[in-house]
Amino acid sequence: MRINPTILAQLQALEPNATFSGSGSRVSSSSGNSYFCKVGSAFETEQYAGEALALELMHAAAPGLAPQLYAAGTSSGAPYFISQYLDMGPSLSDDAARKLATRLATELHAFKDPQRRGFGFERTTHCGVTRVERGWWGTWEECYSGMMRQLLDGLARKGSGEVVKVGNQVVQRVIPALLRDLEVEPVLLHGDLWTGNAGVSRSTGEPVIFDPASFYGHNEFELAIARMFGGFPQAFFDTYRAHYPPAEPKTEFQQRAELYETYHYLNHALIFGGGYAGQAVSRMKRLLRYVDKDDDDSSD
Template sequence: MTLDSKLVTLLDIDPHEVIIHKYGSSGFATTWRITTKLPSGEEAQVMFQGEHESLKVLRQCLPTLCPKSYGYGKLDDSSTRYFILTDFFDKSAQSSKEKDVYLVQKLAKLHTAPAPIPDGYTKRPFGFPCTTCCVETPQNNTCSSSWADFYANSRPRFIMKQSEKKNGPDTELSSMVETLCSNVVHGLLGDSHLNSGNAITPVLIHGNLWGGNTTWGKLPGMEVMEQIVFDSSACYAHSEFELGIMKMFGGFGREFMDEYHALVSKTEPVDEFDDRLALYELYHHLNHHAMFGGGYRSGAVSIMRMLIGKYSDS
């Protein structure tokens, strides 16, 4: 039996490196076991380095936000396996009832606290000093002094190239991404427009914050459980960029967002906030389309059609 191309795409594997065995039984389906190679050491190294550096800088800003990473690298007893070593968080401890440990409070502190300036820079750039992975995608974090330039080049344009490497050419989608980046992004996010023309200050964001990447837990030094985050893809960015994936995958209700915005005001122009949020959510639709194909394309197209129709001059 050969593995169907749909499963090859979904798993992002080499179909020639797969072993399939009939496994188990079911009264209504046929079940199989698929054995394949793990991601290469180079991919694991990049992913673990990005996670390590993300956790390190997040803890510099807010020590109770996430577990500490002690290190990453290649295992001595294996030439192909890599590791990352972090704090264990105890999920059986007593929960705290203090309001200041709720995630909304921590997120607001993260987005308003002065983030450390990366080594080699005189001020915080937009971007990040190393590659980070959003889910499994290595991201282009090349630093820039312009938020609009960084977002256009390192997020939609970059992920579109990754998508075409994996899924093949897509003239319509590629054209829409280019129109969006050329005619919409700078209009919505340009330095002379956003924040009433005052420069946006890069703040540290988690970068992959959805309901599945946060939990209640007790880290070393904590007396009770607090809400903590993990699986970070940190970036120096516009604070509202954080909210795009939070909206896409949920886990944060209206009460959470109302309390957050009571602490972190929406950027001017406020009446464009929903469109900026859609623009930021778009990246994650494109990223998931690059990884999994399928229905994520239609979500991306829907967002781009709306924004291009509303803001494009062409």
């Protein structure tokens, strides 16, 4: 199979004395290295750039936890991307899950923006196919509110009336109640950590995560989508919390978890429709009842 000329030129710069062959997105060199290579369309340029920066930062924070980026850019208006190719094995075992949780808690989620710009990210990213306009905010409350509003705006354009109405109430009432007084630092997140974006390297047996939607946020956000669709054993969550305990107030950890899960249910509703909107609404109404209860208690 003929290798894209842009990709071939970049690979030859990486290994001047090698020859290359490949099929699809996997290209192998005569030296034994394998590369994951892709070329996109012009409208995907933002997405490629966001993923490239995320992988660079993740490698700096936790070498080997994500595929190493070798080259990225544009050629004739089309984005390209070359990273380490990983031959992935079966789903996470308890042992691999513990290793992943430890590396997340002690390495990736210990990494802070060197310029200390706050919560957010410097480039637009994509969570699935959803474009997420990034920027910088001084507080986690502001950052998360902005993320939620983007999804609600998208759902409003699709005519999703009830979910948007309830979601706006969550932004106005629940987010301030649960996030305003949190004392948390912005740390680097993968941003879309479900089982489809995690696995085990066949060559090393080590856990690996990929396809990031990174930004600097509250570490507990990372655990939300991991809980939603199964596949992460309980050992993952137990190990993570042992290394990185919940923020204060710990008594509201479950409510924060449901608030963060809501983001992903809304995103799935935006992408796929179906029952995801209903699942988001049920969680949001439960959160609204929780903050209303707190308001009633405080007025006694």
